[in-house]
Amino acid sequence: MADPKSQSACPTAPVENPVESSSAAPIEADDTAHFSDYDDDGSSQASSTQSLSSSIKEQFYENGRKYHRKTVDEGHKYLLPSDETELDRLDMTHHMALVILDGELHKAPIKGDPHNVLDCGTGTGIWALDFGSIHPGSHVIGVDLAPNQPSWTYPNVVFENDDLEKEWTYKKNHFDFIHSRMVGSAIKDWSKYTKQMFDHAAPGAYVEISEHSMKHIYCDDGSVPEDSVFYAYGNNLSDALLTLGVDVRQFSGSFFKRHLEEAGFVDVQVFTYKVPWGTWPKSKKFKYMGAVCAEILKTGFEAYGLMAMTRLLNIPEDEARGICNGCYKEIMAGKQHGYHYQWYVIGRKPELATK
Numbered sequence: 001m002a003d004p005k006s007q008s009a010c011p012t013a014p015v016e017n018p019v020e021s022s023s024a025a026p027i028e029a030d031d032t033a034h035f036s037d038y039d040d041d042g043s044s045q046a047s048s049t050q051s052l053s054s055s056i057k058e059q060f061y062e063n064g065r066k067y068h069r070k071t072v073d074e075g076h077k078y079l080l081p082s083d084e085t086e087l088d089r090l091d092m093t094h095h096m097a098l099v100i101l102d103g104e105l106h107k108a109p110i111k112g113d114p115h116n117v118l119d120c121g122t123g124t125g126i127w128a129l130d131f132g133s134i135h136p137g138s139h140v141i142g143v144d145l146a147p148n149q150p151s152w153t154y155p156n157v158v159f160e161n162d163d164l165e166k167e168w169t170y171k172k173n174h175f176d177f178i179h180s181r182m183v184g185s186a187i188k189d190w191s192k193y194t195k196q197m198f199d200h201a202a203p204g205a206y207v208e209i210s211e212h213s214m215k216h217i218y219c220d221d222g223s224v225p226e227d228s229v230f231y232a233y234g235n236n237l238s239d240a241l242l243t244l245g246v247d248v249r250q251f252s253g254s255f256f257k258r259h260l261e262e263a264g265f266v267d268v269q270v271f272t273y274k275v276p277w278g279t280w281p282k283s284k285k286f287k288y289m290g291a292v293c294a295e296i297l298k299t300g301f302e303a304y305g306l307m308a309m310t311r312l313l314n315i316p317e318d319e320a321r322g323i324c325n326g327c328y329k330e331i332m333a334g335k336q337h338g339y340h341y342q343w344y345v346i347g348r349k350p351e352l353a354t355k
């Protein structure tokens with residue numbers, strides 16, 4: 001297990017340009033915060049009540065969670081669960097994204113209904129469905145490794161199951177908007193991924209990547225100590241993913257910007273947001289975000305970390321679970337004022353691009 005002390009305590013990373021005004025300033029703590037501000041009755045603890053289906057053979061249980069063989073056993077492509085708890089968590093992260101962007105579905109300056117839209121790693125398909133409902137003139141494809149999308153869908157939204165790390169079979173110069181949100185724990189080769197986005201984007205099309213920091217927790221007031229369980233968790237998660245060739249340690253706004261630029265996109269912009277872990281901030285908006293984030297992380301620490309730590313680092317389940325639970329307890333205690341960064345990176349394919 002990685003030594004949490006090898007991390008410098010509580011890094012306050014420089015916020016990259018251009019910066020939303022809300023994210024540049026330190027987040028001020030509410031010393032009187034108590035979790036009852038957004039109380040929690042424990043009703044959403046991890047559990048699955050999904051009934052048996054014909055696809056049961058494609059699924060298996062480990063550490064009390066249900067996973068898809070396709071994503072885990074076939075090459076450890078994606079180590080998060082596929083049960084109702086996780087699908088609910090994904091829908092909650094969609095809500096968080098809406099809160100971050102003040103109700104908008106994207107940062108790219110989309111005008112009208114872009115004709116062909118691709119949502120990469122669509123998850124439950126919630127973004128694709130929302131986009132399709134607001135843009136009835138768009139044809140939206142949501143693609144994902146795992147078949148976790150609803151079978152009912154809007155007439156202009158379709159779901160496909162495929163591996164985005166393989167060669168894309170879509171037409172070149174085709175998509176008028178490509179959206180990719182939170183697939184960072186699974187993408188090994190960002191150069192190839194962004195190059196495929198470029199090749200399959202239509203001239204003039206926008207691309208948008210939204211990812212969050214995973215190894216580091218940040219804070220502005222030194223309240224996250226060097227021996228915080230948050231560091232043990234972040235180090236273990238990033239070490240585990242590294243064994244698969246997924247390097248989340250390098251994630252930053254400029255990392256994604258560089259990849260989009262190297263792929264050929266122009267006018268690349270980075271928008272950076274702080275997302276507090278818990279209700280400790282003073283401001284109403286940050287406090288609300290922190291409460292939503294705590295709800296997401298209640299099962300999110302396990303979702304990201306449990307399979308990664310047990311299968312890839314051979315950490316005993318009890319120990320791995322102890323780290324995940326320790327992180328959540330720390331959030332509920334509200335003394336450590338941590339946050340993560342959420343980056344939105346947009347770019348445009350030049351009109352005159354030949355590919």
Ligand SMILES: C[S@@+](CC[C@H](N)C(=O)[O-])C[C@H]1O[C@@H](n2cnc3c(N)ncnc32)[C@H](O)[C@@H]1O
Nearest residue numbers: 078121122123144145146163164165181182186
């Ligand atoms: C954290 S979820 C995010 C879901 C959705 N983008 C959202 O923001 O609500 C990541 C999704 O990426 C999918 N995924 C991971 N690796 C993939 C790959 N190589 N090809 C296609 N989908 C992949 C997973 O199955 C999962 O549904």
